[in-house]
Amino acid sequence: MPKSPAARTSSRSRSLKYILMLGALAALPAVTTDMYLPALPAVAEDLATTTTAAQFTLSGTLLGTAVGQLVIGPLSDRFGRRLPLLIGISMHIVTSLLCAIAPNIGLLIGLRIMQGFFNAAASVVAIAVIRDRFTGSAAAKLLSRLMLMIGLAPLLAPTLGQAVAGIWAWRAVFYALALIGVILVVIVWRWMPETLPPERRLPKKVKGAAKTGEPGGYRILLRDRRFLAFAVIPGLSMGIIMSYVVGSPFVMQEQYGLSPATFALIFAVNGVAMVISSQVNASLLNRFPSAGILRVAAPVLLLLAVILPIIIATGFGGVIGLVAGLWLVLGMLGFTLSNATSLALDGYGHMAGTAAALLGCLQVGLAGLISPLVGVFGGTALSMAGVIIGCAAAINLILATTPAYRRRGLRLGTSPNGTEPGDPTAQASGTAG
Structure with missing residues (x-):
């Protein structure tokens, strides 16, 4: 039986909300990097370090993200999507707050590596959820829609980061990132269902x-x-x-x-x-x-x-x-x-x-x-x-x-x-x- 106009409208509304939610998750690592870009000169000056060391706080985040994806991916296949995602974003919040009070460049680099490691959960799970629910052209179409959200990150994040750092200094950028993490935790907790039922989860231990x-x-x-x-x-x-x-x-x-x-x-x-x-x-x-x-x-x-x-x-x-x-x-x-x-x-x-x-x-x-x-x-x-x-x-x-x-x-x-x-x-x- 064909869907009524009201049902089709409701379905499109749910699809839009779903795309926005997954897009926000997939864009979190990019936002974490791009919001911080305008603050690099201020970081180098405030922490009395070199430009190269300040730039490594970006490279460190990418390194952490790469390693984090390798660890969190199998965990999401073993324990479902929601639990690793909620833990990852929660730790993103914690590391963001610690970055905001880092007293020296060495500690900041270490924390940025950890931040990248944990927020990798957002991008990994977003892609895995798409594959849980869709295959073929449907999956490719949804990935294309996500590009709209991911593409907005390098457009808006540096401007937002510049505005925040310009008013409250560079450390405030990390408070803003922590706030974004809190919002995502609430959204995932309330509106994101588990897409990997127990019968489809991998029975083997992660170490194998x-x-x-x-x-x-x-x-x-x-x-x-x-x-x-x-x-x-x-x-x-x-x-x-x-x-x-x-x-x-x-x-x-x-x-x-x-x-x-x-x-x-x-x-x-x-x-x-x-x-x-x-x-x-x-x-x-x-x-x-x-x-x-x-x-x-x-x-x-x-x-x-x-x-x-x-x-x-x-x-x-x-x-x-x-x-x-x-x-x-x-x-x-x-x-x-x-x-x-x-x-x-x-x-x-x-x-x-x-x-x-x-x-x-x-x-x-x-x-x-x-x-x-x-x-x-x-x-x-x-x-x-x-x-x-x-x-x-x-x-x-x-x-x-x-x-x-x-x-x-x-x-x-x-x-x-x-x-x-x-x-x-x-x-x-x-x-x-």
Whole structure:
């Protein structure tokens, strides 16, 4: 029997609330990093330390997030999604409060590593919950919708952090992060249901998670070429994003002479590119498989990346030409991130937390390894463009050398043999909105 208009409206309202909740969770690590960016100079001055040491409070957070995902992912497969999530966010609150009163840079770095470790629970569980409830194009669509929330983090968080630090000094940023954690705990406690019932949880102990042949094992995932191929692509995409984030302040302000206010505006405009493309991707998934979209997006991304150094070297359009080129490159990432993530998770619904953890760790780890190359190669616009080209070329190389992808096109929702091996509980529970 068709749903009544009132029922459809209520269903859409619930879907929107669900997307907003998962999006807020997935964006917590990014908010934790980006809110803190404007405070770095003040931290170095107040704690009488070097710029390098102050910057390591950011690198430390990424390191903690990478390790945290590897630990929390299997825990969420063993004990359900809510408990690890609530504990992780609660500890995020505690470490945020401790960061606010840290007396020296060494302790602050240690606390930031712990903060990254615990708030990794938010992003891991958000992705695992999607895989618990959705498969195929529905999962890819929901991931695209989440990009809207995640994309807003680098747009709004630095501005909010600057406002907070400007009024109450840099330590207040951590009080604000603690408050965000409190709000998320209340939201999860009241409105987020448990999506992994006891009968679907892994019976093995967490310490056995890396052993061959045991469900939830990282070694199983690391031996799966198909999973690794699609798990590395989001990491390379994130490497492009972080290379831009790391390089653009120096390129725009020092090389092109823009004011901080103008740079902030351009940063926001470029962030909108990913938000728009991710929503276009969600609409395209109504008609095309995720792998088909990825097949087209990857070479287009490489072509646009190759055009970047040409714009820079010739000075075509000046700063406007550079911004336009970056806008198009960043926009293509809305098509690579969510589709590759869905393809990586496909076939691992029975260990979604573990798979999401390894995928997230690869994202953070690759981004952390790739982004410093911008500075190593000179910190100029050309070095930034060179790193972007390298990442785009690697994405295309991976797709070209993944046998199952080349042979079948991998319609989303099936593994190479058309099934989800070892995943008897996989469910396609409707659409993602």
